[in-house]
Amino acid sequence: MNQKLVKSLAQIILSLSDEERQLLENTIQEALISQQVVDLDHRLKSFEEKYQMLSEHFYQRFQAGELGDSIDFFEWNTYYEMWNSAQVKVS
Numbered sequence: 020m021n022q023k024l025v026k027s028l029a030q031i032i033l034s035l036s037d038e039e040r041q042l043l044e045n046t047i048q049e050a051l052i053s054q055q056v057v058d059l060d061h062r063l064k065s066f067e068e069k070y071q072m073l074s075e076h077f078y079q080r081f082q083a084g085e086l087g088d089s090i091d092f093f094e095w096n097t098y099y100e101m102w103n104s105a106q107v108k109v110s
Contacts, residue, residue, distance in 0.1 A: 052108050059102040066095040074099050 035043065063074045069091075070077065078099045080086050 052105055056102065056105045059098055059105060062098045063095070063102060066091065066098070070095075074102075 032040065032043070066077070067074055072080075074095070077086070077092075077095060081092055081096050086092055
C-alpha cells in the first residue's frame, strides 16, 4: 500500500466542503452500484446460457411456481432481484 498516496488523499478529502464531500460520496456510491450491476449481469448471463432462458422470463415463471426448487433457481432468483434493485438505484 502506498501510504503517502493514502495520506495525500485523506488531506484532500478533509479539505473538501460538505457539498463536495457529498458529491464525492455519491460518485463513489454510483461507481460501486455500476460495478455491482456488471457483476450481476455476468451471473445472470451464466444462468441464461445454462438454462436457455432470459432472466426476466425465468423470474416470472419461478415466481408463478412453474419451475422446480433447484438451488440454481433460488440463486438465479436472488441475483435477478438484486439486479432489479441495483437498476432502480442507478436510475
